[in-house]
Amino acid sequence: MRRNLRRIINLFLALCVVNTLALMLVVAAYYPKVEQVIRVYTLLRFQALTPPTLDKIFEGAIKGMVESLGDPYSSYLTPEVYRRLEEHVQGTYGGVGLLITLEEKEKRPVVVSPFKGTPAQRAGITSGDYILAIDGRDTAGMDLETAASLMQGEPGTKVELTVLKPGEKEPRRFTLIRETIKIPTVDGRMLPGYPGIGYISLSMFNEQTSGDLGKLLEELRRQGLKALILDLRNNPGGSLQAAVEVASYFIPKGPVVYIVDQKKKEALQATGKYIKLPLVVLVNKGSASAAEIVAGAIKDSGSGVLIGETTFGKGVVQTIFPLKGGAAVKLTTHKYLTPAQKDIDKVGITPDIQVKLDPRLEQEVLSHSPDLERDTQLKKALELLQGKMVTSKAA
Incomplete structure (x- = not known):
């Protein structure tokens, strides 16, 4: 027993020595930088007209470390900002x-x-x-x-x-x-004058989206749904898990998205909810992040046709790490690839059929979707789906 205890103590002491030597080597290697940090701290404390508190100095140091990434999506969140972000995620x-x-x-x-x-x-x-x-x-x-x-x-x-x-x-x-601001999720209806064609708009992705979508799809099927237009225009994204669950309604079994971090690449699979319908997806430059995950999965799987304009191109995922005192750090921890393993970050997804919406009408048209009279992208989707339905009947 004493021999084992002595071994544990010796191992602990050896680790302490190794860590101390490692720290000394780091300090020696970066001594000019360390000296500079100490000098700036001294200047702030004893020369600045209004010296900052130690709390402010440490907060600034943390913020600076995160900013050193040069990543617009990574940041230090003050307690107030973090609280508001949580409210946003919760829905209002x-x-x-x-x-x-x-x-x-x-x-x-x-x-x-x-x-x-x-x-x-x-x-x-x-x-x-x-x-x-x-x-x-x-x-x-x-x-x-x-x-x-x-x-x-x-x-x-x-x-x-x-x-x-x-x-x-x-x-x-x-x-x-x-x-x-009540963050919307799902809206939809059968389109008057177009028998069998339904329209669903997803405004963002949160914890409620998949469930709300499933309920709406069931309701539209009871009303005779035979083909669907999924509108992802101006959808800014949201929850990664919600995107996987939503895409699962529209693609057969297989990967929805590949998630890549520092060490590995992982495929997130469809959850087996697939409803096979003629499908058109509307996208534009405001379709981002989780919306691009869904659009990319549908395009790569061939389960639907994308119509509109090239998407925003946000192919990275952030994780929030809470800190003591109510603050947090938000870091880009993953990037995602489409099922065909395409990296769309800063590139976006090009639709199968490119149709531009008149920029003079865009704001008004999209705020009153579905606009069957002025929405050229929606009209193209209807034209395509009507052709598919006629072909299906003829077959």
Whole structure:
């Protein structure tokens, strides 16, 4: 017993020595940098007009470490920002209804898509718009979470956005009244005048989406569903698991997506819910992330036809790691590949049939979908499905 205890103690001491030597070697190798950090800390504490607290210094150090990744999707989340992000994930929050990302060249927030029926969409803010300022605060170099936090707030309060639309020289100012944003999931109906053809719009992906979709599909089948249009336009994405579950309704058995991290590649498989129907998927530049997972799975499996415009191109996945004190770190931990193992990050998915929507009508048409009169992408989908249904009957 004593001999075993002595061995454990000796092993522990050896590990301590090895770790100490390793730390000394690291410090020696990076001594100029370590010396610089110590000097900056000393300057902040004893020379700055308003010295920061130690808490602020440590917070800044953590933020700087995350920013060293150079990844627009990775960031340090203050307790306030993290709390608001959790509210967003849970389904409601106070804000204007925008999904944003960072444009790499300009280093400014850019709109991925507005949520349907929100103050931002009603004001005419659309995918691709640059947000130059929030309440007069310049957004140059601003991280995503700060920009999102500035736009969020108590319902009924005002926020002013300075927005530059692509192709325009002069920015516009929008004064928006924040509302309680209820993040939508699933909407759909049978299309009047088109017997057997159903329309389903997915506005984003959360924990409720798959269940809501399943219920709606059952209801439409009772109404005579024979072919389906799945609208993923301006869908900003959301839960990875929800995307896998949704795609499982539309593709046969096989991989929905490949998830790649530092060490391995893993295929997430369809869950066996497949309903075989003639299918058309509508996509545009506002279709991002989880929406692209679903669209990519359908395109690669050949179970449906994509119509519209090239998607946004967000092929990376983030994980949130909570920290003590209520803060958190959000890191890009995975990238995903389509079933054909295509990397669509910063590239997007090109539809099988490219149809552009008149940019002068896009905002109004998409906010009132399905618009059977003015929506050229929807019209093309109907034309294609009617042809498939006639062919099926003839066979």
